[in-house]
Amino acid sequence: MQKLTIVIPAYNEQEVLKDTVPRLWSIEREVVTQNFLSEDSDMLIVDDGSSDNTWSIIESFHKQHSKIRGLRFSRNFGHQAALIAGLTEAIKTTNMTITIDADLQDDPEKIMEMVQAYSAGADIVYGVRTHRETDSWFKRTTAQGYYKLLRLLGVQMVPNHADFRLMSKRAAQTLLTYPERNMFIRGLIPKLGFQTAKVYYRRTPRLAGESKYPLKKMLAFAWDGITSLTIxxxxxxxxxxxxxxxxxxxxxxxxxxxxxxxxxxxxxxxxxxxxxxxxxxxxxxxxxxxxxxxxxxxxxxxxxxxxxxxxxx
Missing domain, CATH: 1.10.287 (Helix Hairpins)
Structure with a gap:
């Protein structure tokens, strides 16, 4: 039977994890039942060097459910590193992974559709936002301009897709053969060349807490995307x-x-x-x-x- 692992990068997310983990666990159990997935399907939370109680919360959930696993970084290495670590650990035992941020702004109810698209033959299933109404005018305008700029520079990107996606084991293994440290994962995924599908959803505000991507980090991340993908x-x-x-x-x-x-x-x-x-x-x-x-x-x-x-x- 096919095994699913949900990978969740988390950095100082103590405000949301207490709600996020039970909700994702419930959804995963439902997906397992309806799609005849393995009962060993699990969840992997990667603590990206948090300075709050994030790790303590992960430990408490692990004690309740052994299938809720955790990795803790020695310091903050960044969101992309947390995703890579989660994928590297997950593919040792799983057939497919779904990555989703801890704030659940991406709709976890779409996990069911992702698994169904995987069952239909897709190795990569993108979660794509249908609108950006929850963003400020500045963020919405700059995001659209950024996608247009990348297209002009010859970079293949899926507009309005972040890091909410399903990947088959072979797709994840192929991604992990890319050795570079300066990774912009959402720009590398289209280069893998496997069959893809898209699932559309409406993004919602954070459950609690503040965004871990203020303007300074967003600009640095955008620049990394350009310099890591094109000369x-x-x-x-x-x-x-x-x-x-x-x-x-x-x-x-x-x-x-x-x-x-x-x-x-x-x-x-x-x-x-x-x-x-x-x-x-x-x-x-x-x-x-x-x-x-x-x-x-x-x-x-x-x-x-x-x-x-x-x-x-």
Whole structure:
């Protein structure tokens, strides 16, 4: 029989876990019964180095149900690392995994449809939001602009999909063969090439607590997505540099013509604007190149993505 494991990354989620875990456990039991899945189907919560009582809550649930398992990081390694750790642990014994955030803004009632899509032959089932009405105007607009930017850069993405998805064992195993540390999972999944399906849902507000992705983290995450999936920014630098050289050549020709015609105008403003523009362009270019070199250095070091401090099996 097929076994299902629900993987839940959690970072300082003490306010929601007491409601999240029982609800997901109940849904999973219902899915197991109706879809004839293995009774060994379980749940794996990955504590991403929380500083509150998240781990204590996980321990208490594990004592009540041995199939509610836990991993605890030695420190905060990030959401993507928690997902990778959960998948790595889960696929040792399971046939399919479903990843969902602890705040349950993604609709857990759609787990049933995901499992049915898997039974119909899909190796990857995306949970896709039907609207963004719960987001602020700024977040909604920037998210839509980000997806459009990625498409322009040649990156395959599923719009309005985060990390609520089902993956078969072979799909998860294939993802885990990607060795990079700078991972943007939702951008890598479409590269796997397996049969996919989509389940649509309406996102709801958090049950409690605050978002673990404030604006600063969201911007950093978005930038990681671009730099980990495409070298288009470096190519853009080459294009801008080429245009600057062409402009400089044109200005040189113009200056010679003006000089010959005796129409030379001595100006300070135009000179300073040109210097500041080219200087700023050079600094930005160095910054983008430095970002890629820094990520290359991180990859070359080959440091572990995460460190597990405690396991609850």
């Amino acid at each position: 288009a920014p470096v190519r853009l630098i080459l294009l801008l540099g080429t245009l600057a050289v062409m402009l400089a050549f044109g200005m040189s020709v113009y200056s010679i013509i003006v000089k010959v015609l005796g129409l030379t105008v001595h100006g300070w403003s135009s000179l300073m604007v040109s210097l500041w523009f080219l200087g700023g362009l050079q600094m930005m270019s160095l910054g983008v190149i430095g970002e890629y070199i820094g990520k290359m250095m991180t990859e070359v070091k080959g440091r572990p993505r995460y460190t597990i401090q405690t396991r609850l099996d």
